[in-house]
Amino acid sequence: MKKEKSQLTDICQLQLQGVKDTQDLLSGKWKTVIVAALYYNGKFRFMNLSRHIEGIAPKVLSKELKDLEMNQLVKRTVIDTMPITVEYELTSQGKSLNKVIEAMGEWGVNYRKSILKK
Amino acid sequence: MKKEKSQLTDICQLQLQGVKDTQDLLSGKWKTVIVAALYYNGKFRFMNLSRHIEGIAPKVLSKELKDLEMNQLVKRTVIDTMPITVEYELTSQGKSLNKVIEAMGEWGVNYRKSILKK
DNA sequence: GATGCTACTTACCAAAACGAAACTACTTAC
DNA sequence: GTAAGTAGTTTCGTTTTGGTAAGTAGCATC
Numbered sequence: 001m002k003k004e005k006s007q008l009t010d011i012c013q014l015q016l017q018g019v020k021d022t023q024d025l026l027s028g029k030w031k032t033v034i035v036a037a038l039y040y041n042g043k044f045r046f047m048n049l050s051r052h053i054e055g056i057a058p059k060v061l062s063k064e065l066k067d068l069e070m071n072q073l074v075k076r077t078v079i080d081t082m083p084i085t086v087e088y089e090l091t092s093q094g095k096s097l098n099k100v101i102e103a104m105g106e107w108g109v110n111y112r113k114s115i116l117k118k
Numbered sequence: 119m120k121k122e123k124s125q126l127t128d129i130c131q132l133q134l135q136g137v138k139d140t141q142d143l144l145s146g147k148w149k150t151v152i153v154a155a156l157y158y159n160g161k162f163r164f165m166n167l168s169r170h171i172e173g174i175a176p177k178v179l180s181k182e183l184k185d186l187e188m189n190q191l192v193k194r195t196v197i198d199t200m201p202i203t204v205e206y207e208l209t210s211q212g213k214s215l216n217k218v219i220e221a222m223g224e225w226g227v228n229y230r231k232s233i234l235k236k
Numbered sequence: 237g238a239t240g241c242t243a244c245t246t247a248c249c250a251a252a253a254c255g256a257a258a259c260t261a262c263t264t265a266c
Numbered sequence: 267g268t269a270a271g272t273a274g275t276t277t278c279g280t281t282t283t284g285g286t287a288a289g290t291a292g293c294a295t296c
């Protein structure tokens with residue numbers, strides 16, 4: 001009798017690893033929301049971004065942006081105005097998350113609808 | 119002078135909320151991977167699922183499955199064999215995550231490639 | 237009757253994530 | 267000189283999450 005084991009093909013295993021990697025890079029409560037905000041808006045200054053993401057503390061936003069920058073999903077640009085302003089935007093790598101963000105956005109909206117219907 | 123504030127349209131705000139909701143439902147290190155495994159394989163028994171998700175402890179798997187069940191993404195079926203077996207599968211609600219899972223899978227695979235190229 | 241399989245649970249602990257509040261440093265405006 | 271806006275950092279503490287190891291309970295096999 002064959003043991004019920006890996007029904008998963010190699011391609012599925014690869015995709016599964018992909019899901020895991022993506023999850024790891026977007027870990028935590030805020031990263032997807034930050035990426036989504038930058039995706040929908042293009043650019044944001046620190047204060048302006050924090051105003052658009054309800055409930056996030058500056059310390060947390062700062063840390064999350066650093067993480068995203070380290071993984072090359074977000075670009076940070078200091079602009080030499082008075083006072084100094086800093087702009088955040090998605091890198092091309094970050095922009096390539098568009099399908100993920102859009103799928104999550106849509107699914108979330110539909111999920112909410114389907115819950116309310118009951 | 120206009121204050122640089124909500125450049126985001128109402129539709130974007132809605133999508134953003136959707137992203138947040140999705141993120142909340144799939145929070146933590148394992149939920150997306152569990153959903154993806156069930157998506158690629160259809161059904162899994164507890165032990166078999168735990169074998170396919172490397173590194174997850176039974177306690178954690180149990181808890182994550184309960185969370186997913188509570189949010190109606192996963193269905194749990196007890197089958198009265200000897201010894202008892204339990205099957206887990208996605209609900210239709212869970213299956214509707216297909217776009218999210220596929221987008222994450224693909225992006226992850228591509229990200230890995232692009233990192234290795236350097 | 238000891239071992240092993242099923243599907244978990246329990247107890248305990250460590251680490252990471254998150255959060256509130258205050259503070260820094262610079263400049264402009266009043 | 268006082269307040270307000272820029273972009274954060276620091277401190278401290280709580281909460282959540284994840285992990286290890288062992289235990290449970292029923293049955294089946296050796």
